[in-house]
Amino acid sequence: MTPFENSKSSKKSSGRGEPMVWFTGMWLSFGMLMIIVLLSIIVKNGFSTFWPSPVLQIELVEGSEAGLRGSSKLAGDIRKEQIRTTASETGEAVPEIQLFIGNREAYNTGFRFVMESDIKSRDFPEGIMRAERLEYGDMIGYPARLELADGSTIKSTDDSFASTLHDIVKEGNKRRHEIEHIEKDQIGAINRSMESIKMKRRGWESEEDIPEKTQKEMEEKQAELQADYEELASEAKTLRELQSANTLHYLLPTDGERSVPTGSIVDYYYPNQLNLFQRTLRFFKRVGSFVKEDPREANTEGGIFPAIFGTFVMTLLMSVAVVPFGVLAAIYLREYAKQGPIVRSVRIAVNNLAGVPSIVFGVFGLGFFVYFMGGSIDSLFFSERLPTPTFGTGGVIWASLTLALMTVPVVIVSTEEALVAVPRGVREASLAAGASKWQTIQRIVLPASLPGIITGLILAMARGAGEVAPLMLVGVVKLAPTLPLDTIAPFIHLERKFMHLGFHIYDLGFQSPDSEAAKPMVFATTLLLIGLVIALNAFAIIIRERLRRKYKTSAF
Amino acid sequence: MTNTTAENTTEEAVETAPTTPEGAKLDYIKVEDFSFNYTPEVRVLDKITMDIPEKQVTSFIGPSGCGKTTLLRNFNRMNDLIPGITHEGTIHIDGQEIFDKKLEVISLRKRIRMIFQKANPFPKSIYENVVYSLRVAGRNNKALLDEVVETSLRGAALWDEVKDRLHDSALGLSGGQMQRLSIAHAIANQPEVLLMDEPCSALDPIATAKIEELICKLKNKFTVIIVTHNMQQATRVSDQTAYFYLGKMIEMNATQEIFRNPSCEETERYISGKFG
């Protein structure tokens, strides 16, 4: 037999299993396909949120239902093109487009469906401007003139219009940050000092018990703080007034003139004048501000930084809690406990714990962590603040612990597997060297099973970071005024409520008044959550691979 | 010149009767009526009685499964780790009963070091492998450790090969080097007894020769017990030889005696290769 024939016959024999190969392969590709479709929908929608598409202006045929405010014109960027089957008996298929028309304060709606048959003409006017505002979402319109504080007016046709508008908006943004700084940081600090004095007062049984000197000191201090506060408040007020001193007047694409104080314009651009490069730049700028900024207008505008940060901090805290907990439990179960029916049933119970619905953990977290543990901490250490709870209400620490409890079975199971995989020979060699059992575990067994432990952590993080239901009970909020980590001592505020990407998605998509307007944000947030989970996992995987290389088991 | 003659005389002396260094005990390890079971049904060691002399090399030979490893593992109580074991009789090492409840197993294992059949270096650097027994004993003085690493590796005839890569992973060593590393690791913390379970079973002739040479050197300092399936090796390295068969110790004598004229027929058949 020639080698050629040989290979042919071997091919034939392996071909016997071929139907199963196809069958099993089919299911894998089916699964992969679903995942790819899901991911591409998220990626496409998530990214298109930030793409500055051109603004279409259409002229409607007379009597079209799509018209607004009696005008025959409509402008906006195309969000969707679809074919709708009408509800009538004939069930005609009607092609239509959905426009994002902005100017919510004028139109009371952000979107408009227009049937193709209603469109008389379309064009992309050069001069149309789109501005991101602090209120009422985006403005889409034609700039007319700037009315400045000193009473002068600059027409949009004037040469100085572009540069003046640019400077004013830039200045306004700067001032807004200043106001934020004053109100959030400086006034916040004063409030904290006030609060601490109030607490100090409450420390005494009654007002009369307070020594005269202290009483006087505290009063002086309070007066001082009050004065500081008034000064800052008036400063903020002046700045606020300046913010609305200049106004931009513009014409709506439909009809009429409107105005907006320049101080509430975050950013503006002419969508039909951009070339591809400028568009791309603007795209990245918007992605950047989405990631960096705080949310506005019931979370439907602005960025989601607090949610990213909250998710990140919570996941890290969860990891910090779940690893020692799970690893120690697994060590006892595998290394010290006498293997027998009891240990077996404990193991089964632990495995089944992974199947308990997460909301049940949420309920447990609320009852045990928040009310019992938090309540006890409050009555022991923060009794002067009661009845306002400090730890006795949802907070990032309780959320992390609840998720840690929920994911601990994953860590226990994978740690146990890793411990079992450490060869007996290495353990014996260590014991024979005069090491105690714990020394052996600590110096030999644990390092060798670290990659396996990290695998468990990865699985735990993937499950924990995306969880929403239990968090709603133990500390997630729609809008948190402060971050769980900041520059104010003690820097980590474990008791604070926090925002979370998963909850943010739920809140935007299903709780906001205008869910259509929030849809792009839902996709963008989803994309970010996936990105965050992938990033955390990638980080853990890199560490694991490093360790694997370091502790790879002997080839001998 | 004088050196050579001196060596010759020693060798001749070995030929006739095993020399015992001044003051060395002949019953350093004293096994009396020792029986051992893994499970209640099967008796793996049956009433073993033997004396193992100090600072000599004693080899255990016998067919596979006769209990050599089991006995060896009893000397440093490695069998404690196996659940369900039972034993009778006593083993004294240097006059001390090793199954004494008051005896600390850890300190026993420090004195009676075992080198396993399969080298199992720790996933650490060569350096850390050698000093492991010192580290677990809480001795972390850098200067001391450095010194121990060098003397132990020299003692195990490995120094020249690894001196430039002490901080590389021990897992990168060859099989023979790993075996010598485990010897270095075993002699690092000044043990009294070295238990070697088929230390050369996975090695080529050159590495085997190196280790045999090493064993001959080590016996000046330590009491060595070696399990081997290689009759030539037993004759080459050991002073005493014990033959085991089916859990019993059939015969023990000076190596030359056993191989020249064994008193039992079974021993003769085994060492002449007629069975096993």
Ligand SMILES: Nc1ncnc2c1ncn2[C@@H]1O[C@H](COP(=O)(O)OP(=O)(O)OP(=O)(O)O)[C@@H](O)[C@H]1O
């Ligand atoms: N952990 C154990 N549990 C139960 N039985 C065991 C165990 N270890 C060894 N045995 C049994 O004890 C007997 C003696 O084994 P031992 O390993 O001492 O033999 P050995 O003489 O070292 O053999 P070899 O030359 O093949 O290494 C064998 O029958 C073996 O099956």
Ligand SMILES: [Mg+2]
């Ligand atoms: Mg053996």
